[in-house]
Amino acid sequence: MGYFENAKKGDIVFGLVFGKGMIKDVYENSHYKIVVDFENEYEIPYTEEGIPGWGKFKEQTLFYKSDIDLTEVDFSPVSKILTPKKIIKLKEKKRLEVRLPSGIWHKCNKATKKYTQEMLEKEKFHLFRKLTVE
Numbered sequence: 001m002g003y004f005e006n007a008k009k010g011d012i013v014f015g016l017v018f019g020k021g022m023i024k025d026v027y028e029n030s031h032y033k034i035v036v037d038f039e040n041e042y043e044i045p046y047t048e049e050g051i052p053g054w055g056k057f058k059e060q061t062l063f064y065k066s067d068i069d070l071t072e073v074d075f076s077p078v079s080k081i082l083t084p085k086k087i088i089k090l091k092e093k094k095r096l097e098v099r100l101p102s103g104i105w106h107k108c109n110k111a112t113k114k115y116t117q118e119m120l121e122k123e124k125f126h127l128f129r130k131l132t133v134e
Contacts, residue, residue: 002033002047002048002049002050003048003049003050003060003063004033004034004046004047004048004049004050004062005033005048007023007026007033007034008023008026009023009024009025009026010022010023011023011064012064012065012066013036013062013063013064013065014062014063014064014065014068014070014102015036015038015044015052015061015062015063015102016061016062016063016073016100016102016104017044017052017054017055017057017061017100017101017102017104017106018036018038018040018042018044018100018101018102019038019039019040019101019102019103020038020039020065021036021037021038021039021042022036022037023035023036023037024036024037024043031047032045032046032047032053033046033047033048034046036062038101040101042101046062050062050063055115073104074104074105075103075104075105076105078099078126078127078128078129079129080129081125081126082125082128082129082130083125084120084123084125087120087125087128090128090130090131091108091116094107094108094109094131095130095131096108096128096129096130096131097128097129097130097131097132098115098116098119098127098128099126099127099128099129105129107131108128
């Protein structure tokens with residue numbers, strides 16, 4: 001029995017990657033059980049267990065809004081904007097974090113390379129910081 005087995009169109013959810021969203025579609029006989037439309041214009045399919053069809057995530061990243069407690073999640077602002085050279089160096093050493101669209105900080109090697117590269121190309125250097133705790 002999966003977490004989203006009884007999901008209904010219109011249910012409010014929160015994704016650790018993309019933030020607040022609403023279930024747009026529910027499919028019964030598919031690998032991806034639901035499609036979620038997020039407030040920041042992302043539309044992502046999820047399995048019945050809440051695993052996204054985006055990135056290298058192997059664990060649940062989507063929850064019903066009423067079920068999730070975000071008090072232990074790091075939403076802190078960046079204290080120092082890194083230079084592009086420093087970002088690349090930290091990325092190579094796997095000591096770089098990226099701020100996901102939800103506002104949560106996450107290791108760059110866990111987020112997709114496409115998202116990280118897109119933020120670098122758009123010069124959104126304020127979305128990167130040095131990994132503080134492992």
